[in-house]
Amino acid sequence: MFTIDAHLDLSMNALEWNRDLRRPVSELNAREAGLDDKPDRGRAVVSLPELRKGNIGLVVATQIARYVTPDNTLPGWHSPEQAWAQTQGQLAWYRAMEDAGEMVQIKDLEGLEKHVNLWLHELPWNTKPVGYILSLEGADSIVDISYLEKAYKSGLRALGLSHYGPGRYANGTDATGGLGPKGPELLREMERLNIILDATHLCDDSFWEAMDIFHGHVWASHNNCRELVDHNRQFSDEQLKILIERGAVIGGAMDAWMMVPGWQRGVSDPKAMDCNLEKLIDHMDHICQLAGNANHIGIGSDLDGGFGREQCPYDVESIADLQKIPDLLAKRGYAQKDIENVMFGNWLRFLKNAWKE
Structure with missing residues (x-):
């Protein structure tokens, strides 16, 4: 089944992990044998061939670069200008993939409809370019408000104001805490440019303030349910309900610690914790029960996101195993149309509505 994944850190993997994503996952992992500079060396599950194998023809692909103050112990850049330069290097990688025929940027309704038709009706799967919608995860690299329009002209269509920790x-x-001094102004400029607000990673205080200020289109590209795994990274039922009211789609994330309670990073094992795709369906189903329908869930896997x-x-041996999800939904009693909506239809409906203007 044609599939949309609303959150993949492809350029981060290409530039910071030094992975040639045109190669099969098996080759990426073989080349990383013996490396230990990253905890996931030799365990990658995402590459462009695997996306094609899994009929994942459209993704929301990120740029990401955090700015950190001297007292912030998180990894990041020491100035917004450095962070901006990092995102521009990531953009250059996406452009190189376009030049190689591996990817194509989707930034308007005409391009969206043409690309979806290509994947649904034309060419064998292994020759199709993977479509990507450009998203910025954390706004720290927006040096000042004028940079947002520069980013928009380069194709930026979704933006999350924050990532981990305090942001600009x-x-x-x-x-904790509300928006920064320039946060409301950035939201208003996003609304003017019709850039989607990605509510993922907003702390509770900033989330509620943003919901009051921003009147444009909002989604949560990769987020699960606090009711099932109690952590501030997840959304409470109250937050999920307001997102549903706003017409949002929430993408189910596949980072194990967000899927099952009690996970200890670097210690826990997926099998020992019984962390499988059924647990993802639990989170999706919880949102459906709140909404009373299956119109507000999708996939935002975040696979290979660190x-x-x-x-x-x-x-999940590779991202192609997203194709196991339809059968799991069917076993839970989901109708075929609802399954199609989860795999791609809800994201398509959202984008068509957002871009019809």
């Missing part, structure tokens, strides 16, 4: 425009996961097979569902 909002506070994120494991932090972790690999050591910290993802044990029944």
Whole structure:
């Protein structure tokens, strides 16, 4: 089944992990044998051939570069200008993939409809370019508000104000507090440019403030349910309900610690914790029960987002295994149309509505 994944850190993997994503996952992992500079070395599950194998023809692909103040112990750049330069290097990689015929940027309704038709009706799967919608995870690299329009002209269509910790425009996961001084202005400029607000990673204070200020289109590209795994990274039922009211789609994330309670990073094992794709369906189903329908869930896997097979569902050998999800949904009693909506239809409906203007 044609599939959309709303969160993949492809350029981060290419440039910071030094992975040639045109190669099969087996080759990526073989080349990393013996390396230990990253906890997921030799355990990658994402590459462009695997996306094609799994009929994942459209992804939301990120740029990411955090700015950190001298007292912030998180990894990141020491100035917003350095962070901006990092995102531009990531953009250059996406452009190189376009030049190689591996990827194509999707930034408007015409391009979206043309690309979906290509994947649904034309060419064998192994020759199709993977479509990508450009998203910025954390706004720290937006040096000042004028940079947002520069980013938009380069194809940026979605933006999350924060990532982990304190940010220049909002506070994120494991932090507290409302928007930064320039946060409201950035939200208003996003609304003017029709850039989607990705609510993922906003801390509770910043989330509620952003919901009050921003009147444009909002989604949560990769987020699960606090009711099932109690952590501030997850959304509470109250947050999920307001997102549903706003017409959002919430993408189910496959980072194991977000899927099952009690996970200890670097210690827990997916099989020992019984972390499989069924647990993802639990989170999806919880949102459906809140909404009363299956119109607000999708896939935002976050696979290879700083972790690999050591910290993802044990029944995911590669991202192509997203194709196991339709059968799991069917076993839960989901109708075929609802299954299609989860795999791609809800994201398509959201994008068509957002871009019809």
